[in-house]
Amino acid sequence: MRLTGAQILVKELIALGVDEIFGYPGGSVLDIYDELYKNRDKIKHYITAHEQGAAHAADGYARRSGRTGVVLATSGPGATNLVTGIATAYLDSVPLVAITGNVSTKLIGKDSFQEVNIVGITMPVTKHNYIVERVSDLRKILREAFFIANDGRPGPVLIDIPKDIQRDSAEYDEAESFTFTSRRHASDFKIEKVCAMLKAAKRPYIYAGGGAVISGASSELRAFSERIDAPVATSLMGVTAVPASFSGALGMAGMHGRYAASKALAECDLLIAVGVRFSDRATGNKDMFVKNCKVLQFDIDRAEVNKNIKADEYVVGGIKEILSGILRVLPKLDNKDWLDYVSVLKGSPENLLATSDNALTPKFVIENTCESIGRGASVATDVGQHQMWTAQYYRFEEPRTFITSGGLGTMGYGMGAAIGACIGSKKKRSILFTSDGSFHMNLNELATAVTNELPLTVVLLDNNALGMVRQWQTMFYDKHYSETALNRKTDYVKLAEAFGAKGFGAKNKEEFLAALRAVRDLDTPALIHCTIDSDENVFPMIPPNGTINDIIIR
Amino acid sequence: MNQNKHTIFLLVANKHGVLTRISGLFAKRAYNIDNLSVGRTDDPEISRMTVVVECGEALVEQIVQQLRKLVDVIAAEAADPQNTVERELLLVKIKNCADTGGQLTEAVNIFRGRVVDMTPDSLIVEITGEEDKLNAFINYVQKFGVVELSRTGVTALERGKTALAERSESWT
Numbered sequence: 076m077r078l079t080g081a082q083i084l085v086k087e088l089i090a091l092g093v094d095e096i097f098g099y100p101g102g103s104v105l106d107i108y109d110e111l112y113k114n115r116d117k118i119k120h121y122i123t124a125h126e127q128g129a130a131h132a133a134d135g136y137a138r139r140s141g142r143t144g145v146v147l148a149t150s151g152p153g154a155t156n157l158v159t160g161i162a163t164a165y166l167d168s169v170p171l172v173a174i175t176g177n178v179s180t181k182l183i184g185k186d187s188f189q190e191v192n193i194v195g196i197t198m199p200v201t202k203h204n205y206i207v208e209r210v211s212d213l214r215k216i217l218r219e220a221f222f223i224a225n226d227g228r229p230g231p232v233l234i235d236i237p238k239d240i241q242r243d244s245a246e247y248d249e250a251e252s253f254t255f256t257s258r259r260h261a262s263d264f265k266i267e268k269v270c271a272m273l274k275a276a277k278r279p280y281i282y283a284g285g286g287a288v289i290s291g292a293s294s295e296l297r298a299f300s301e302r303i304d305a306p307v308a309t310s311l312m313g314v315t316a317v318p319a320s321f322s323g324a325l326g327m328a329g330m331h332g333r334y335a336a337s338k339a340l341a342e343c344d345l346l347i348a349v350g351v352r353f354s355d356r357a358t359g360n361k362d363m364f365v366k367n368c369k370v371l372q373f374d375i376d377r378a379e380v381n382k383n384i385k386a387d388e389y390v391v392g393g394i395k396e397i398l399s400g401i402l403r404v405l406p407k408l409d410n411k412d413w414l415d416y417v418s419v420l421k422g423s424p425e426n427l428l429a430t431s432d433n434a435l436t437p438k439f440v441i442e443n444t445c446e447s448i449g450r451g452a453s454v455a456t457d458v459g460q461h462q463m464w465t466a467q468y469y470r471f472e473e474p475r476t477f478i479t480s481g482g483l484g485t486m487g488y489g490m491g492a493a494i495g496a497c498i499g500s501k502k503k504r505s506i507l508f509t510s511d512g513s514f515h516m517n518l519n520e521l522a523t524a525v526t527n528e529l530p531l532t533v534v535l536l537d538n539n540a541l542g543m544v545r546q547w548q549t550m551f552y553d554k555h556y557s558e559t560a561l562n563r564k565t566d567y568v569k570l571a572e573a574f575g576a577k578g579f580g581a582k583n584k585e586e587f588l589a590a591l592r593a594v595r596d597l598d599t600p601a602l603i604h605c606t607i608d609s610d611e612n613v614f615p616m617i618p619p620n621g622t623i624n625d626i627i628i629r
Numbered sequence: 630m631n632q633n634k635h636t637i638f639l640l641v642a643n644k645h646g647v648l649t650r651i652s653g654l655f656a657k658r659a660y661n662i663d664n665l666s667v668g669r670t671d672d673p674e675i676s677r678m679t680v681v682v683e684c685g686e687a688l689v690e691q692i693v694q695q696l697r698k699l700v701d702v703i704a705a706e707a708a709d710p711q712n713t714v715e716r717e718l719l720l721v722k723i724k725n726c727a728d729t730g731g732q733l734t735e736a737v738n739i740f741r742g743r744v745v746d747m748t749p750d751s752l753i754v755e756i757t758g759e760e761d762k763l764n765a766f767i768n769y770v771q772k773f774g775v776v777e778l779s780r781t782g783v784t785a786l787e788r789g790k791t792a793l794a795e796r797s798e799s800w801t
Contacts, residue, residue, distance in 0.1 A: 198650060198659040203700040223700060258698065378694035381687065
């Protein structure tokens with residue numbers, strides 16, 4: 076059977092199990108959109124307000140569901156608008172397949188209308204990318220792209236398809252099958268050595284990251300923690316790796332991590348790194364970070380070993396497999412004294428998160444949102460103070476429910492991501508914690524949420540400032556508030572209503588609780604505008620390149 | 630040889646864009662390429678690259694691991710300097726002023742080079758050898774007037790009967 080490139084693409088997407096994609100049509104993808112039209116009963120396409128929103132939505136969809144996110148855009152500006160979204164997914168290891176149209180092959184390189192070399196542009200922020208040169212290659216490329224996006228450490232892959240390739244036809248044999256070789260590093264699992272190291276430790280400490288969440292190792296991680304009497308702290312990406320209610324959980328470590336998490340880390344004799352990449356925001360001063368302990372590292376990506384922190388021993392592989400392997404052979408280890416000490420740290424006054432007595436505080440907003448509408452919800456954030464507050468105050472119980480841009484720190488990520496997470500959770504409630512700064516970047520996607528009648532609640536913490544930058548100016552730049560006082564006159568309630576969403580304003584606790592009560596019964600988009608003080612800062616804080624000795628508690 | 634120079638062997642898919650991917654990786658991670666050469670192997674679908682990097686010992690391992698993640702990289706390995714044969718080819722064009730006392734001819738002979746082209750007012754010398762030898766030759770012939778020169782970059786093979794492809798099987 077002969078099919079066109081566009082037909083092959085859509086047929087293969089369906090065969091790969093893709094039934095929801097995000098995108099934005101345009102001149103160079105008309106043929107693909109025509110095929111999508113014919114197959115609209117099999118693939119639901121969500122059009123966003125901007126391609127960046129589509130890329131973040133596909134990313135949020137993938138993070139929430141564990142499936143591969145798919146985003147489609149036209150050539151030129153359509154393609155370049157995806158770049159921030161692709162880079163965001165790359166830094167946080169999200170399986171994403173981005174498909175772009177391009178001008179016809181004979182027009183490539185001639186500076187044609189809406190032509191851009193998107194393969195060149197995205198090379199540093201994709202695991203791999205392709206420009207399809209022959210329609211007969213398309214099927215294999217698409218299969219391989221999905222394979223690569225999910226093989227080992229996940230990440231984005233881009234496929235650029237020139238317009239003539241979409242229209243040309245090739246023989247399509249349904250029975251043809253493809254196999255690809257995994258590029259995962261096969262390390263011999265020196266389990267005796269690992270177990271000996273665990274047995275020798277008197278003060279073991281588990282530091283879990285995004286790898287533990289991606290690999291679905293939550294229950295193994297809890298069992299491992301109990302088996303070796305080690306507390307579990309997480310990186311920002313690992314916040315949902317263990318439930319907040321788990322007795323061994325210390326919360327997040329790092330620049331804005333909990334006191335007990337940072338203190339115990341500084342005093343452990345064995346740091347067990349479980350799918351973390353030791354970002355500078357997590358480690359602070361790298362020379363001091365593991366000065367007093369040995370490091371045992373588990374990661375699926377061999378290149379993460381010794382990249383930022385030198386490991387004394389490591390195992391390369393999926394976190395779930397590694398932990399189950401250890402759990403099969405390792406007897407119960409007793410480090411009760413250490414656990415007792417850690418629980419003293421946990422109960423210490425320094426470990427309490429500071430809060431102000433302002434009329435409305437981030438702590439109050441986030442804790443009450445969690446309690447009132449948090450059950451079963453996905454929680455997305457933008458980037459800045461509100462993101463850290465969410466990581467600190469929100470009690471996450473389920474893996475994959477915290478959707479946040481950790482590595483790239485993309486302001487404007489939240490709206491698209493919250494939409495994607497909502498769709499990726501079969502339209503269960505999605506909560507976006509955002510701020511006046513981040514929200515203004517991509518608030519256009521409110522339109523997408525309204526059109527699709529998504530149960531999305533935007534909780535906007537408005538401090539009339541670019542809060543995180545302002546906090547650094549307060550602490551390190553002599554309160555020179557250079558361009559961080561926003562003084563915008565946006566009426567967020569009217570704005571929400573203009574988009575067709577419900578809007579609520581809250582200046583104090585009573586108003587906020589009333590808004591939450593109203594939102595609880597809504598299954599359509601709503602926004603709660605929370606006015607908070609500009610001087611609310613994120614604490615604790617270990618200043619950049621600092622150690623536990625530099626921690627500022629409040 | 631400079632203690633901080635390390636040679637990395639690579640087998641890569643012989644497709645367009647591969648060189649961009651490799652050099653792009655070096656650029657984005659701020660690895661310093663000192664020298665790079667590339668050519669097709671006996672298998673037309675595979676090219677071999679030799680990259681000389683300037684960095685500390687610990688970073689070489691990291692560079693090799695990052696290279697291995699590229700889809701088009703078939704094999705990547707850091708060379709054992711004690712066990713590696715390295716060569717580079719140099720073409721240098723020299724102003725053909727009178728070769729006073731045969732000094733230039735003597736130098737070409739001592740360096741085991743050859744004159745491969747001659748015009749009334751220029752000649753081209755070809756020299757093969759290790760980097761340091763080529764540097765020494767270039768320094769010496771400056772006085773005759775170097776018009777321009779071109780070097781291929783280092784190419785290298787490890788001693789012994791095994792091939793890079795076999796040695797690297799363990800990591801995929």
